[in-house]
Amino acid sequence: MITFILEILFIFLSAVIFVYLVRHFVFTLTALRSSWRRKKLNSINSVLCPYFVSIVIPARNEERVIGRLLQRINELTYPKERVEIIAVDDGSSDGTGTIMENFAKTDSRLKVIHQNQEESGRGKASALNAALRHVNGEIVVCFDADYYPQRDILERLLNGFSDPEVGVVQGRVTVLNEPKNIVTRLVALERIGGYRVDQYARQILKLIPQFGGTVGAVRRSLLDHIGGWDESALAEDTDLTFRVYLAGYKVRYINEAECYEEAVESWHAYWRQRRRWAEGHMETAFKHTASVLKNRKLTLREKVDGVLLLNVYFMPILVLFSWIIGFSLFFLGPPQWISAFWFFIPLSFYSFVGNFAPFFEVGIGTYLDGRSRASWLMPLLLFTFLYNVAICTKAFADLCLSKAFGRKQRGWFKTIHFGDGKSYIIN
Amino acid sequence: MALEEFQKLVVIAFGAFFFIMLLPALLELKKPGDAGPRRIEDCSVLLEEQLRIASLERTEDMKFDQALVSKVSQIIAALPNLET
Numbered sequence: 001m002i003t004f005i006l007e008i009l010f011i012f013l014s015a016v017i018f019v020y021l022v023r024h025f026v027f028t029l030t031a032l033r034s035s036w037r038r039k040k041l042n043s044i045n046s047v048l049c050p051y052f053v054s055i056v057i058p059a060r061n062e063e064r065v066i067g068r069l070l071q072r073i074n075e076l077t078y079p080k081e082r083v084e085i086i087a088v089d090d091g092s093s094d095g096t097g098t099i100m101e102n103f104a105k106t107d108s109r110l111k112v113i114h115q116n117q118e119e120s121g122r123g124k125a126s127a128l129n130a131a132l133r134h135v136n137g138e139i140v141v142c143f144d145a146d147y148y149p150q151r152d153i154l155e156r157l158l159n160g161f162s163d164p165e166v167g168v169v170q171g172r173v174t175v176l177n178e179p180k181n182i183v184t185r186l187v188a189l190e191r192i193g194g195y196r197v198d199q200y201a202r203q204i205l206k207l208i209p210q211f212g213g214t215v216g217a218v219r220r221s222l223l224d225h226i227g228g229w230d231e232s233a234l235a236e237d238t239d240l241t242f243r244v245y246l247a248g249y250k251v252r253y254i255n256e257a258e259c260y261e262e263a264v265e266s267w268h269a270y271w272r273q274r275r276r277w278a279e280g281h282m283e284t285a286f287k288h289t290a291s292v293l294k295n296r297k298l299t300l301r302e303k304v305d306g307v308l309l310l311n312v313y314f315m316p317i318l319v320l321f322s323w324i325i326g327f328s329l330f331f332l333g334p335p336q337w338i339s340a341f342w343f344f345i346p347l348s349f350y351s352f353v354g355n356f357a358p359f360f361e362v363g364i365g366t367y368l369d370g371r372s373r374a375s376w377l378m379p380l381l382l383f384t385f386l387y388n389v390a391i392c393t394k395a396f397a398d399l400c401l402s403k404a405f406g407r408k409q410r411g412w413f414k415t416i417h418f419g420d421g422k423s424y425i426i427n
Numbered sequence: 428m429a430l431e432e433f434q435k436l437v438v439i440a441f442g443a444f445f446f447i448m449l450l451p452a453l454l455e456l457k458k459p460g461d462a463g464p465r466r467i468e469d470c471s472v473l474l475e476e477q478l479r480i481a482s483l484e485r486t487e488d489m490k491f492d493q494a495l496v497s498k499v500s501q502i503i504a505a506l507p508n509l510e511t
Contacts, residue, residue, distance in 0.1 A: 376455035
């Protein structure tokens with residue numbers, strides 16, 4: 001009887017893995033085919049500057065990087081009279097607030113909001129909402145303090161709003177401090193797969209590209225309509241993505257709107273960041289999966305992609321279960337479908353090396369970026385995937401415990417930035 | 428084949444497989460050949476490039492046609508000196 005139940009579970013888990021396998025194959029092929037067709041069409045269609053834009057920068061203890069971003073924003077090509085900058089110093093204990101104030105002295109467009117002790121430390125969503133109360137623009141563009149955008153990023157992002165159904169436009173993130181060490185190099189590979197292939201294919205296939213919380217532009221009217229950012233959400237970006245879709249709007253991904261970020265530089269920082277992402281994403285899955293399935297404004301393909309996207313962080317846990325069950329079945333005696341077991345081995349291997357920006361996507365992403373040598377590091381994604389299995393399992397356990405014993409106060413889960421990434425580019 | 432030999436072969440095969448799989452990564456880590464990070468496309472860079480090409484084209488437009496100049500000079504040389 002136990003063997004029978006394990007067999008059923010194993011087949012179910014393998015089927016789920018198979019679905020994700022097909023999904024990533026489809027994304028990879030779509031990105032590849034689309035890139036061949038559009039090779040010569042990746043320039044800006046037209047430079048339009050019809051919107052008054054509010055750039056919002058939430059920051060807490062970011063003295064090493066905030067000056068670089070504010071300087072860069074001053075260099076943007078978008079008409080300066082059509083931009084305001086709102087920087088939120090969320091109770092920083094370092095020189096972040098002072099640096100912001102110094103920039104504000106020379107740039108009248110910059111408004112600095114200092115959150116006091118009571119208001120501060122409640123997380124990024126809280127800081128964004130604080131900024132939102134001072135926003136005058138029609139479009140709100142978010143940047144994290146460690147980001148470094150291309151000069152014409154606003155023109156490129158705002159092109160996405162030519163469709164009135166589009167409520168959010170997301171740009172591409174590229175790792176700035178990639179050569180630093182093995183962690184940054186592997187994160188860069190994940191980013192290539194995640195943006196150059198995954199997000200891009202979802203845009204082409206009219207599925208659900210995800211708002212990443214930064215390098216993104218949102219219509220102010222839409223933010224007012226949906227009540228701003230959810231301060232109780234740990235993954236406020238994923239939460240916003242689904243609330244936008246449930247409100248009848250769409251997210252558009254623009255691959256040509258690029259911005260550098262500083263990736264985490266140690267395995268410990270990687271653990272902290274990914275654990276937060278995983279827990280937040282799982283929480284969002286619990287919150288929105290049923291609404292996505294019931295919503296009548298979403299197309300069938302959006303519903304399918306939405307459910308798969310929402311539940312993607314459960315995959316490493318399911319893979320872990322499939323390994324445990326597979327081993328158990330092997331030692332409990334060969335079942336009748338032993339041949340099926342061998343059939344599923346390639347799937348297990350896929351999930352072994354998969355990660356969230358899976359193997360095929362990373363490979364094709366490096367090819368499309370013209371960086372085939374970077375793909376030599378791909379086998380090492382095996383280890384980040386194993387690491388992610390542990391991270392997601394811990395995140396799931398923490399989420400279950402927090403649900404069972406009461407919700408914890410949301411706070412900033414800070415990633416420490418060192419600000420030396422710019423030395424890797426000549427600009 | 429004895430079971431022990433089979434087990435040995437399996438271990439060796441797996442070891443070889445993982446070594447071959449990881450070899451490119453180890454080589455790339457030891458001596459990075461990738462030029463990363465990726466240089467993002469900047470409109471100012473594109474504009475500068477376009478301006479450079481445009482200025483080159485203009486400079487070429489302004490240059491004298493050397494073949495024509497030599498022909499004209501030959502004609503002038505062949506003309507009789509009107510002062511004498």
